[in-house]
Amino acid sequence: MNPRPVTIFTLGGTIAMAPPMDGGAGAMAPGTGGGVVPAMDADALCAAVPELSRVAAISTVNFRELPGAHLGLDDLVELARAIEAARDGGAAGAVVTQGTDTMEETAFVLDTVGDPEFPVAVTGALRHPGQPGADGPANLLAATAFAACGEAVGIGTVVVMNDEIHAAALVQKTHATRPSAFSSPGAGPIGFITEGRPRILSSPRARAHLALAALGGGGGPVALITIGLGDDGSLARLAGQGGYDGLVVDAMGAGHVPEAVADALAKVAQRLPVVLASRTGAGAVLAATYGFKGSESDLTARGLIRAGWLPGIKARLLLMLCLRAGHGRPAIRRAFADCAGG
Structure with a gap:
């Protein structure tokens, strides 16, 4: 069976961060304190996870290069329109990578204005690529597996982190730094990733829907x-x-x-x-x-x-x-x- 086409949209965030350099000497840029900043584009993220090619036929869009805390509603509405265009262009699903600070908000907006029949998985990382035990590659692979999964049709937008699948309306970031930071209080995840395959246990029923075309x-x-x-x-x-x-x-x-x-x-x-x-x-x-x-x-x-x-x-x-x-x-x-x- 040919892999299903999935479009990966990158927005920045910890999953794509690295220490800033000063432009050639390999030294950290002055004034940064050595802290990481968005640095990796979509192709670089995907190249770090060669297993993606076995899960889906990947296309990429470098949508933003921002920390999650810098995103705004205008960015998310524009992203929803870009995802709609990918769907109309033949994609079977989409993945959004971004900072975890606002991940639950991005997922909620996309679920509210998006097509519930089109699977979208929002993911990221709590540990940047330079840290031991970086979780970004595994999260990206799991999110792509969801987006490419036929059983995901009708689920809408989810957050996929730490091998758990969470409904957009329910998920919250409940810890500042742990890889298990995301949970759905009072409900739990709607599914899991097991041996690389999504296992969907339930489907969210309550959903507000606002037509994307109606948003001024x-x-x-x-x-x-x-x-x-x-x-x-x-x-x-x-x-x-x-x-x-x-x-x-x-x-x-x-x-x-x-x-x-x-x-x-x-x-x-x-x-x-x-x-x-x-x-x-x-x-x-x-x-x-x-x-x-x-x-x-x-x-x-x-x-x-x-x-x-x-x-x-x-x-x-x-x-x-x-x-x-x-x-x-x-x-x-x-x-x-x-x-x-x-």
Whole structure:
């Protein structure tokens, strides 16, 4: 059987990093402190993993050369369009390599605006190529195996790291540096890579979908704030006055805030969409269990939109995409309900 065609898009990140050189003497560039920076292009990454040719017919795109922390939503929308073009050009799947800092966000955006029938695997590394036990080559091979796998059709976008396959809506980076940094709290991986083959155990059902063609260039910034003990609402008030087009609140527990914050959020929600998420990282914002001022039922009665089980960083992205698509509040509520039971 001929290998299926897979396009690998490289964005930079630890998987493609090396110490910077000064241009010829082999010395590290001044001012870098010897820290690694993006350095390897797509061809160099693939050349380091010769086994790829046995898994798929590879084509490559050097899409960006950035740390994960430097990517923005414009980059991801453009990437989604490039992946769509690869699909239309005959690719059976795609792999995206990037920095792990924002990997769960990239996967979520691609899953939200992409074709769920087209497999996309986002991967990277926690250890750069110069470190002992570098995990990039194995992750790239595993991600390519997923993208080339016929059983992956209909799964949408996933994160493939450490031989685990995670759904885009569920996956989180839960450790700063370990190769096992990615997990899906409350759900677990939807599959594994065993002996080089993807083993898919379940398929994600909840998914918000926004047509890529409907995304305009509009939609201003969306703020994300986390509520802590004794918060007096100052940050919420500032966010409401700071030129933002939306606000996401990582509230306590199942969607609770202090009284002063509740009053501030109610005023902000009169002018722009405010989404209520939980800072816990797992579990859903409740709807009608608690009734005190600042509870989930009080806040939703004042106009806040429940994020369901989406964490704040993904709720922010979904709100930004909704605003780019020109959605009003009813459509935004539906998008959160469809994706995460909001």
